[in-house]
Amino acid sequence: MALGALFVSASAVLIHLSGASPGTASFYRCLLALPALVPLALLERGREGRRESTVPARRRAVTLAAGALFAGDMLLWTAAIDEVGAGLSTVLVNVQVVIVPLLALLVDREPPPRRFVVSLPFLLLGVVLASGVAEGGAGGSRPLLGTVHAVLAAVCYSGFLFLLRRGGQQGQVVQSYLWVTVAAAVASLAAGALWQGVDPAPGWTAVGWLALVALFGQVLGWLLVAVAAPRLASHVGAILLLLTPVGALVLGWAVLGEHPSPLQLAGCAVILASGTFATTRSARDS
Numbered sequence: 390m391a392l393g394a395l396f397v398s399a400s401a402v403l404i405h406l407s408g409a410s411p412g413t414a415s416f417y418r419c420l421l422a423l424p425a426l427v428p429l430a431l432l433e434r435g436r437e438g439r440r441e442s443t444v445p446a447r448r449r450a451v452t453l454a455a456g457a458l459f460a461g462d463m464l465l466w467t468a469a470i471d472e473v474g475a476g477l478s479t480v481l482v483n484v485q486v487v488i489v490p491l492l493a494l495l496v497d498r499e500p501p502p503r504r505f506v507v508s509l510p511f512l513l514l515g516v517v518l519a520s521g522v523a524e525g526g527a528g529g530s531r532p533l534l535g536t537v538h539a540v541l542a543a544v545c546y547s548g549f550l551f552l553l554r555r556g557g558q559q560g561q562v563v564q565s566y567l568w569v570t571v572a573a574a575v576a577s578l579a580a581g582a583l584w585q586g587v588d589p590a591p592g593w594t595a596v597g598w599l600a601l602v603a604l605f606g607q608v609l610g611w612l613l614v615a616v617a618a619p620r621l622a623s624h625v626g627a628i629l630l631l632l633t634p635v636g637a638l639v640l641g642w643a644v645l646g647e648h649p650s651p652l653q654l655a656g657c658a659v660i661l662a663s664g665t666f667a668t669t670r671s672a673r674d675s
Contacts, residue, residue, distance in 0.1 A: 398636025412581020456572025472535025518656025
């Protein structure tokens with residue numbers, strides 16, 4: 390799960406380098422992942438045999454809904470970055486660390502442990518510090534609209550994570566995730582075309598960067614998350630995904646020359662320390 394989160398963290402930097410619009414980036418990152426995901430899904434299907442080789446229709450509906458929510462998250466969050474600033478949009482989207490365990494509690498009757506409740510304020514504090522909001526990172530051209538978009542992105546992101554975990558709890562993880570990616574591609578194309586446009590020919594340079602997004606984000610990153618999530622408590626998965634903004638901060642420094650401030654580095658340390666506190670005990674107890 391942690392490795393998947395770190396792979397996903399490369400997406401923001403690579404999308405920035407591509408220069409593609411939100412709709413174009415969201416569509417191509419899913420489309421270009423399919424040539425790698427289809428053989429993996431066929432391999433999984435062949436190993437399971439004929440009786441269990443097809444994803445049930447009811448679970449397929451769950452994966453399609455997860456894909457649509459993922460597309461909504463990608464489009465809304467990318468738009469919110471310019472409107473409200475990268476810092477505050479990161480804080481709002483990572484409220485998933487609260488929403489996902491809450492959904493698990495309300496829907497699956499999965500109560501979070503006491504150590505998670507104790508560490509939650511520190512996790513949120515770490516996200517705020519790492520985002521740069523405490524140092525004036527909340528900016529952007531349209532703060533109110535950007536806040537609305539970021540909150541909606543957080544809801545979509547949380548719903549996607551919850552359904553992604555559910556979709557893989559009964560096996561056929563790769564096949565289920567393939568349906569998620571197909572649904573996300575279709576939803577990104579439709580919503581992106583209506584909202585900010587999708588460029589059918591963004592150029593070979595942009596396609597090359599988006600192919601790397603597909604490889605690291607969709608194939609390696611989210612597929613690892615899809616495989617790991619059903620094997621972990623919901624709060625553990627939500628906490629480990631906070632490694633995504635930490636990894637993005639490090640990559641932004643290494644690739645883009647964006648130097649993190651001492652407060653941002655302190656925020657990363659708080660996330661790592663409080664996340665370790667909340668998850669290691671849970672792993673030992675289980």
